[in-house]
Amino acid sequence: MRILHTLHWVQFAGTEKVCVDLCNEMVKEHQVYLLSQEEIRPYLNDEVHLIEFDFEKNRYNPLFLYQTAKLLEKISPDIIHCHNTKEIEIMKYAQIFLTKKIPIIATKHTLQYKKKYNLADLCVAILEDTKQLLKQESIIIKNGMTYQPPTKISRPDKFYIVLVGRLDKMKGFDIAVESLALLNFEFECHIFGQGEEQENLQQQINRLKLQDKVLLKGFSNHINDVLYSCDLQIIPSRFEPYGLVAIDAIYYAPLVISSHTGISEQILPEVLKFENNPQFLSDKITEVYNNYDNFIYIFDQIKATKDCFSIEKMASSYLDAYQKLINSYYPN
Structure with missing residues (x-):
């Protein structure tokens, strides 16, 4: 599967960690691309294709959307996974210029209601509370993370x-x-x-x-x-x-x-x-x-x-959701 993640970088916090861990896990068996900022590169597996992308640009600008569409044509993903509202809009509006549409899945990471999530073909809530905010078709996939074996370090004696x-x-x-x-x-x-x-x-x-x-x-x-x-x-x-x-x-x-x-x-x-x-x-x-x-x-x-709470379990759930969405998007 050729998977495109999109991440509007702010700082390395919860959303960024989820996206990075998913990319690093999925790239073990799939082709993974990430549209984000250069600051995220140190956290990524070398096999993940990072493409620097400015999500601050006007998402209603036809030229910007046309250029984005050309980038999507070049990557040719089977699915787009968005982690932020603005990304959903850009990925959706850019497809006006595409002959073959690409299904979009979006994860709702916050408890703020954003109506633009209805532009995604499928939404993922991280908890039941989040799912209640989504007015369209959605599923729940709880967050996991990558385990890194720890080491005892110097600490206070109190x-x-x-x-x-x-x-x-x-x-x-x-x-x-x-x-x-x-x-x-x-x-x-x-x-x-x-x-x-x-x-x-x-x-x-x-x-x-x-x-x-x-x-x-x-x-x-x-x-x-x-x-x-x-x-x-x-x-x-x-x-x-x-x-x-x-x-x-x-x-x-x-x-x-x-x-x-x-x-x-x-x-x-x-x-x-x-x-x-x-x-x-x-x-x-x-x-x-x-x-x-x-x-x-x-x-x-x-x-x-x-x-x-393993990253393997979370990634597997997302990959199942991707495949079901792709199958429904392009029925035989």
């Missing part, structure tokens, strides 16, 4: 807490920082990620006099090693459309606790979840600290299910 994600208000890191100020035992917390809330978080850390206990560590390409070496991962998100960071936890962390959101709400037992305010979270962290072995045992039962 109870080591880790948070991972984009530094965005939605991620709830401010709630976590506030809760950490209420703890009565020795710990060190590292927050990995970049984003617009970095300055606000640092000011909050300073205000609460946590500079020696809570450190903003920036982006890391080795988060699997970090999680593998920590004592506890916390997911304090206000909401998550899915929350790949929970799958990171199942793959690598010895223990995770999470707010009631995204995939965590489905896969974690109540004892590993908390109401998302500083006092409740502080109480949960303290409970974990005082009963650590018991919590490790509980989470081990969840970790035993990690193969359910």
Whole structure:
């Protein structure tokens, strides 16, 4: 199969990781092309054909659409898989200039309603909540990711807490920082990620006099090693459309606790979840600290299910969906 993925690069976050992992897995047995920006190249298998493409151009400009159509003719994909609304529009409108139309499948990665998803021939929701936003034919394929064997790294000699994600208000890191100020035992917390809330978080850390206990560590390409070496991962998100960071936890962390959101709400037992305010979270962290072995045992039962979230399973589900769509698009 000749597969074309399209990805409007913003930063390397959840959507980008899903797309990259799919490309790298599918290229093992198929021809895979990716329209995106050059910044994504370090994350791609060398066998994936990266074509630099500017999705910021006017998607209603006939010349741009004609040039896109010529590119599609050259690639000649069996199917186009879009990961963003603007991409769907460009890929659909460009086909005005094509004699043979190409089926489009689109993944809905967020909980924002976008009516342009009705331009796709088939939509994929990542969770049941996402599916409810889609007004057209859709299926659910839950996200997975590529497992990378971790290595123990140097870590603090105190109870080591880790948070991972984009530094965005939605991620709830401010709630976590506030809760950490209420703890009565020795710990060190590292927050990995970049984003617009970095300055606000640092000011909050300073205000609460946590500079020696809570450190903003920036982006890391080795988060699997970090999680593998920590004592506890916390997911304090206000909401998550899915929350790949929970799958990171199942793959690598010895223990995770999470707010009631995204995939965590489905896969974690109540004892590993908390109401998302500083006092409740502080109480949960303290409970974990005082009963650590018991919590490790509980989470081990969840970790035993990690193969359910493999990239192989997710890619297989997508490939089945591709083939069914192609067969219905070009009936014999």
